Amino acid sequence: MTEILIYVAIGLVALTIGIIGTIAIQKSVAKSRAKIIIEEANREAETIKKNKILEAREEEIRITAEAEKQANARMAKVQSNEARLKQRELQLNQQQSENQRARNEIDATKANLESQLANLEVRKAEVEKLKKTAQENLEHISGLSSEEAKEKLIESLKDEAKTAAASYINDIMDEAKMTANKEAKRIVVQSIQRVATETAIENSVTVFHIDSDEIKGRIIGREGRNIRALEAATGIEIIVDDTPEAIVLSGFDPVRREIARLALHQLVADGRIHPARIEEVVAKVRKQIEEEIIETGKRTAIDLGIHGLHPDLIRLVGKMKYRSSYGQNLLQHARETANLCAIMASELGLNPKKARRAGLLHDIGKVPDEDPELPHAIYGMKLAEKYKEKPEICNAIGAHHDEIEQTTLLAPIVQVCDAISGARPGARREIVEAYIKRLNDLEQLAMSYPGVIKTYAIQAGRELRVIVGADKIDDVETEKLSAEIAKRIQDEMTYPGQVKITVIRETRSVSFAK
Numbered sequence: 403m404t405e406i407l408i409y410v411a412i413g414l415v416a417l418t419i420g421i422i423g424t425i426a427i428q429k430s431v432a433k434s435r436a437k438i439i440i441e442e443a444n445r446e447a448e449t450i451k452k453n454k455i456l457e458a459r460e461e462e463i464r465i466t467a468e469a470e471k472q473a474n475a476r477m478a479k480v481q482s483n484e485a486r487l488k489q490r491e492l493q494l495n496q497q498q499s500e501n502q503r504a505r506n507e508i509d510a511t512k513a514n515l516e517s518q519l520a521n522l523e524v525r526k527a528e529v530e531k532l533k534k535t536a537q538e539n540l541e542h543i544s545g546l547s548s549e550e551a552k553e554k555l556i557e558s559l560k561d562e563a564k565t566a567a568a569s570y571i572n573d574i575m576d577e578a579k580m581t582a583n584k585e586a587k588r589i590v591v592q593s594i595q596r597v598a599t600e601t602a603i604e605n606s607v608t609v610f611h612i613d614s615d616e617i618k619g620r621i622i623g624r625e626g627r628n629i630r631a632l633e634a635a636t637g638i639e640i641i642v643d644d645t646p647e648a649i650v651l652s653g654f655d656p657v658r659r660e661i662a663r664l665a666l667h668q669l670v671a672d673g674r675i676h677p678a679r680i681e682e683v684v685a686k687v688r689k690q691i692e693e694e695i696i697e698t699g700k701r702t703a704i705d706l707g708i709h710g711l712h713p714d715l716i717r718l719v720g721k722m723k724y725r726s727s728y729g730q731n732l733l734q735h736a737r738e739t740a741n742l743c744a745i746m747a748s749e750l751g752l753n754p755k756k757a758r759r760a761g762l763l764h765d766i767g768k769v770p771d772e773d774p775e776l777p778h779a780i781y782g783m784k785l786a787e788k789y790k791e792k793p794e795i796c797n798a799i800g801a802h803h804d805e806i807e808q809t810t811l812l813a814p815i816v817q818v819c820d821a822i823s824g825a826r827p828g829a830r831r832e833i834v835e836a837y838i839k840r841l842n843d844l845e846q847l848a849m850s851y852p853g854v855i856k857t858y859a860i861q862a863g864r865e866l867r868v869i870v871g872a873d874k875i876d877d878v879e880t881e882k883l884s885a886e887i888a889k890r891i892q893d894e895m896t897y898p899g900q901v902k903i904t905v906i907r908e909t910r911s912v913s914f915a916k
Contacts, residue, residue: 608651608659610666618642620675621649621666631677634869634906635684637858638662653860654841657724661687695720702733706740708759712789719762721769726838732769735823736762742819743812752811760798760816763791767799779803840897847894848887848903853879865902866891872909880905 612618622629622642629640637658641650651662664687669675672683696713699720703711711719722733743761744754767774767782774781783800798812802820841859844866848857853874858867868887870880884905891901 608663610649610651610663612647612649612670614647617670618649621670623675623677627677628675628680631680632662632665632684633858633860634856634867635681636662636665637856637860637867639860639865653858654838654863655724656726657691658858660724661691664690695723698723698733702737702762706737706758706762707755708740708762715763715766715785715789715791718766718769718785722765725769730823732765736765738823739764739816739819742822743815746815746819747812750811750815752815756792756794757812757815759791760795760812761819763795764799764802764816764820777803777805779805840895843895844891844901847890851883851887853883861902863897863901865904868903868905870905870907872907875907877907880907 612621620628621632621640623631629642632638633640636653637655638651638653638661640662641652649666651659651666653659653662661684665680665684668683668687669680672679696717697720699711699716699718702719703709703716719733719736722736723731725732740758740761743757747754747757763782763786765778765782766785767776767778767780770781776784779800779802783796783806786796786799794810794812797806797809798816800806801808801813802817804817808814808817841863844859844863845857848854848866848868851868853870854868855871856869858869859865860867866887868883870883875883884903887905888901888903891897891903
């Protein structure tokens, strides 16, 4: 056992000695390699140093050459400038010598002119002397002074000029008289020919078509309550007769007829027809009509190329769609007049845009929101002034029926074009205008009484329905009011047949369940 341990110890010692030797050898090899690497690095460093030195020298040589090149260029430029300056100096010297020669020549010429002027003064004095002598001789011969002779000559020339001018003016006046009527007719005819017109006769009834006669019963309602509610809400007489699939809406006011037609259409489409629903739909349709009026006014202004109209004027233009003048649709008449005015203004060399604007607005006094108690031309002029229209536009509106003096050329153009539009055969019917005025007067007369809320003339003016407030008038006063209105109509108005006055007073109680 001891021997084995001895052998193992000897082996370990030998192994240790071998490892130490190997390490020493590796260390020696590493030192030699490090030395070699250091030597190679030194050589590379020397090589890089030499290369950098060479590059620096090359850069120095390049910079030096570039500097020399720039210096040579500057030197050449300086030499060129010097040569140019020398040449300029030579030119200046030459010009100076030429100027001196010219100055000498001018001095010589001046001296010559002065001598000539002196000679002219002498000759002028001699001429004046001769002229005076000749004038004295003439005055002595004629027995007139020079001033008297001049006055006589001027008078004779004046008379001759007046005679020639009068003759020329007469010739011009005769020619103008001969051609004025012909030219005016040509302009009017050409303006009319260039405007396409539509002849539409206004009526006072609208036919409402329904899908079947079964709907008529629903529209009439129990004991006619639906029809009565619709007539009271719209002021339109609703005629339900034997005509198949049709109901007639009768009324002189186109706005009311349109409201009744649209309300009926919505009620029939909805299916719910009873008094409360009727009033709700009529109120909604009335608001829709107001919006349509504004849209119509905007569309009309755009179609005619008129910009910058006040919103209230646009609304009044839209209201013209639902108004008529002597049976002629007012909006169609206004558009036609505007186009005629523009064409005629162009023919006469005036501003067609202003003429078209005045033509469109000339009848806005016929669609007031309240009763102005003024002629429509004057009221229209005041509306135009209120909404900041130009003075020439306002004058054309106010003067188109000669109620005020015409101060611009637009006024007679609007007046003529208004007459042209209304004078076409079939354009107007006086009887319709008188009929509508009578119905309006009926309604206004009843509205003048206190407590009256709404009035409607129906059945072509044979019946006047007056709706009063239940909280303002009692049942006894309604009978008295009906009699008073009937008496005033008899005393103040002219009408065919008889007029029935119906005063309606309703008491309503409304509550809400929340």
